[in-house]
Amino acid sequence: MTQSRKRAYGRRIALLSSGPALFGLTLFLIIPFLLAFALTFTDQRLVATDSGRFVGWRNYERLLSISYVVQDPQPGVQGKPAFARVRDVTRADPVHRGFRPFSDFSWGQKRVTILAKDPVFLESLLNTFGFALMVVPLQCAMALALALLVNAGLRGQTFLRAVYFSPVVMSMVVVSIVWTFLFDRDLGSINKLLSLLSLGTIGPVNWLGGRATAMPAIALMSAWQGAGFQMLIFLAGLQGISQELYDAARIDGATAWQRFWNVTIPGLRQTIAFVLVVTAIAALGLFTQVDVMTQGGPQNGTSTVMFHAIQRGVREENIAYGSTVAVVYFAIITLLILAQQALQRRWSK
Amino acid sequence: MGKRCGIAAGLALLFALGGCSDQRRVDGRIDLSLWRHQAGDVEESAGRYAIARFEASQSKWHITPQSLPQGGYTQSIVAASLAGQLPCLMTVDQPMVASFVQAGHLRPLDGLIPAAVVAQLNPAAQGRYQGHLYSVGQFDAGLAIFTRRSALDRIGARIPTLDHPWSLAEFDDILGKLKATGAYKYPLDLATRDPKADWWTYAFTPMLQSFGGDLVDRATMRNADGALNGPAAQRFGTWFQSLFVRGLVDRREPDDRAFVTGRAAMAYTGNWWAPDYRKAAGDDLLILPPPDFGRGTVIGGGSWQWAISSTCAHPNGAAAFLRFLLRPDEIARMADDAGMIPVSEAGAALSTDFRRGGKSRAFFDLMQRFARQRPATPAFSAISNSFFFALQNIADGKDPHDALDDATDAVDQAIADAGSTPAPQPGKVRE
Amino acid sequence: MSVLSTGRHQSVSLRFALYALMLLLALVFVFPFLFMLTASFRTNEQIFAHSGSIGAFVPTGELTTANYAYVLGNGNILHFFLNSVIITTLTVGLGLIVNSLAAFSLARLQWRGREAVASLLVVLLVIPFEAISVPLMLLVAHLPGLGFEAGRLVLTRSWLNTLYVQILPFVANAFSIYLFYQFFRSIPKDFDEAAYIDGATPLQVYRHVIVPSSKPVFATVSILQGLAMWNQYLWPVITVPGESARPLMVGMQQFFGHTTEWGNVMAYATIITVPVLAAFVIFQRWFVRSVIGSGVKG
DSSP states (O other), X not given: OOHHHHHHHHHHHHHHHHHHHHHHHIIIIIHHHHHHHXXXXXXXXXXXXXXXXXXXXXXXXXXXXXXXXXXXXXXXXGGOEEOOOHHHHHHHOGGGTTOEEEEXXXXXXXXXXXXXSOHHHHHHHXXXXXXXXXXXXXXXXXXXXXXXXXXXXXXXXXXXXXXXXXXXXXXXXXXXXXXXXXXXXXXXXXXXXXXXXTTTOSOOOOTTTSHHHHHHHHHHHHHHHHHHHHHHHHHHHHHTSOHXXXXXXXXXXXXXXXXXXXXXXXXXXHHHHHXXXXXXXXXXXXXXXXXXXXXXXXXXXXXXXXXXXXXXXXXXXXXXHHHHHHHXXXXXXXXXXXXXXXXXXXXXX | XXXXXXXXXXXXXXXXXXXXXXXXXXXXXXXXXXXXXXXXXXXXXXXXXXXXXXXXXXXXXXXEXXXXXXXXXXXXXXXXXXXXXXXXXXXXXXXXXXXXXXXXXXXXXXXXXXXXXXXXXXXXXXXXXXXXXXXXXXXXXXXXXXEEHHHHHXXXXXXXXXXXXXXXXXXXXXXXXXXXXXXXSSSEEOOTTOXXXXXXXXXXXXXXXXXXXXXXXXXXXXXXXXXXXXXXXXXXXXXXXXXXXXXXBOSSOSSSOTTTTTSOSEEEEEGGGHHHHHHHHGGGEEEEOOOBOSSOOOEEEOOEEEEEBTTOSOHHHHHHHHHHHTSHHHHHHHHHHHOOEESSHHHHHHOTTTSXXXXXXXXXXXXXXXXXXXXXXXXXXXXXXXXXXXXHHHHTTOOHHHHHHHHHHHHHHHHHHHOOOOOOOXXXXXX | OOTTOOGGGOOHHHHHHHHHHHHHHHHHHHHHHHHHHHHTTSOHHHHHHHTTSGXXXXXXXXXXXXXXXXXXXXXXXXXXXXXXXXXXXXXXXXXXXXXXXHHHHHHHSOOTTHHHHXXXXXXXXXXOHHHHHHHHHHHHTTXXXXXXXXXXXXXXXXXXXXXXXXXXXXXXXXXXXXXXXXXXXXXXXXXXXXXXXTTOOHHHHIIXXXXXXXXXXXXXXXXXXXXXXXXXXXXXXHHOOSSTTOOHHHHHHHHHHHOOOHHHHHHHHHHHXXXXXXXXXXXXXXXXXHHHHSSTTO
């Protein structure tokens, strides 16, 4: 075979072997995504499927517009400064039509209110990243701890691996329903257990109903559900670290902590990076748990980007807007990935 | 691609489902496909018996029913319509009628069902949009206050009547006294555990209306401003929030058996719970009108109704089935079999449970008197979802006025977006 | 072996502490499962009566199999079960072939554009399925398919209401390809070069060199894709209105729809979960070793 014919043959094989997968990805992932992108410039609705008219950047404008109002204090009751209701101000002023308060802060005597056309999206964005910041370290630390534990050479560890892995095989819908019950303020086992352990000093916590506890509760449950799988990946990493390194450290008189810090962690660098990425991607797509357990409440405290997209797109039948949420979100994540890769390249130089 | 098609073909051979198109059967009957939402077992089996009676009553049509989960019912209809696979007959939740009409999924029933038959139905059982009739209800569901006579006697409360429902002040007073007895952690069960927008809109819009507010301005149907966030609506929001603040209602009940088990003294729920409640409370059970919050008692009317798809090849057959369902004896049958409220006086008169003196007559009277439909607009889903989130936020402590303002803005935008394209003209009737 | 390791050096007290910790954690990990299992044998009243005590997790008191009788007797759970098994096994089976071949091509063959494709894969990982489900529905509703009508095989206008609409879109999977790709890259190049010198074709190298040394990653991908398919919910709800192709998860929703008999729901949930858990327990040594041996190390 000549070199060029060989190359042509190789190309044909390459095409043949990657073809089916690339075809599938194109047809069932890339094209629908491009379709979603195209929808963002229309007013397409779910039920009236032939309604899609071109509306330009309207969806993006509604999603991303931000503004502000500055208010002077008015003489209030009891000497405290009072402010006019922001909603009265925004609804009266055509400049602020469609804007709703997102958050506010004091600026000297004045009050500044940040307005957004879709404050729930901004809240959802913050909640989603907040969730990722909670669940990624928690889940990875839990997984690493479990991996160290079932790798310690103790009897029964094979069985325990299965036990720790078991939540992974349970459907997220099922897990969420069970935990909703466990988290229940009055009848849930978690509060009963807390009360028992604290001899009644800890009153019933409204886990899923409190703004401060709802997202952490969901994060805790999610970490619990997923840690088993990352445990297996860490186990793989641990078994790749040479025993000689540990022995050498021991001879140098290193404590268990020093060995962990100086041998285990460096040895797991690749694994940790992989686990972090995989966990973060899953965390940023949070939807099922929220939908089953809190419906985004209390007061949007657990609303996430995907939840917002489904609410607007499917439940309110505005698929053009739902798609816009998803596309903007995708753009943000892609930018983050690119930034992370750029940083990594700079580091490794 | 070749491999894929091969696989698809293999799978199709093994498992694929026959299409939903109409076809002539071996027995010479013409097949009509029918989709219904998944309701309770009782209602569904009552529906199956009705189909069997229809088939026995004539020899031209056969009906193939299919039950779909409620969760994705709308999406299923949308997907089927895109694929040209809409069934001939389908159930539609009454507030979705406008949306389906706008999308061109439904065929007007004018002319297919005699005006005299339609006239005897309650207005809430007629799904109208832009002057045309698109769906008919064979039955309705209705909400009431369920309580135990003994609980009211204990606190010396007046038993309300159709003519004199409780006033807001009375209702508040009774709930406070029930709470004060110490027997109930949360005296009133509002089914707040239900995570679906449908329930919250269905249950609490009537309260909003009784306060004097509404989801949209019914005069124009073009906006919510003033109706959903006006002074009356704000009073409703404040009161609704106070139910949770005062500990009269649980923010999220662990199950819906609070009344059955006696954890709650009172439940605001639908007639479908009556059998369980009768079993639990026996003669002690009272079925009462919801309170009059100022502008008269209101109960949500319009349940799941029947419609004919725009692509149905045999609308005459489908209409024959609907006419059969609307016969007074069939209405009565459904009412007795499934415990659903009849939608005509004639139907109620033939029913054991709903005729004058029947054990469920109270529901029929309540609906005759207080039923009001949800607004017929293609933006209903968005309206419902916005109202649902406003109520949830209010229950969770958000300022009611702000929450209702947010909902109002969302609704106004949704109505503007949904527009109201003229209803499509009925296609030619084949056959 | 790790920091907590090597028998010789472990003191008895450390060993004891580790055991205690492992058991405690085991309880934490297994209690919702026990709760589900126990509740599935109880009436609502019994569930609430026991919710405050250890009895919530231990089958004591009045137990009943009525929930299972109800779940098995109402609705076509066995039919749905079979559907789920078919969907899961076919998707996983086809997925292993298609995705590993693609990864092989990306990792081991030289062709122009493969680096671009590889980095595109990483971007595709980020697209959540929820974001494309509606456009994908619009698409499959218009794809020509095959079906039966009046006993004859016919061309249908869409994929709705079939088993393959739940299979084909999920065969090619960016994450699976990514896992295969990572693993294949770590296999020493000398192996296939030796084979090429012996005159092997690329496909022979794939079959006789790459696949035999990659069993672990095949196991990993099977577990991940299998679980995802078994638990799929949103998609079948939209595309499969009929009962004949309905999977188990959607069947369960029917019970949430009109019951708050927690016992029924838990019985259904148990029926969904136990087969997967049983499969894991039976194959767990193999699973665990496979994943440990697999290249999912980044």
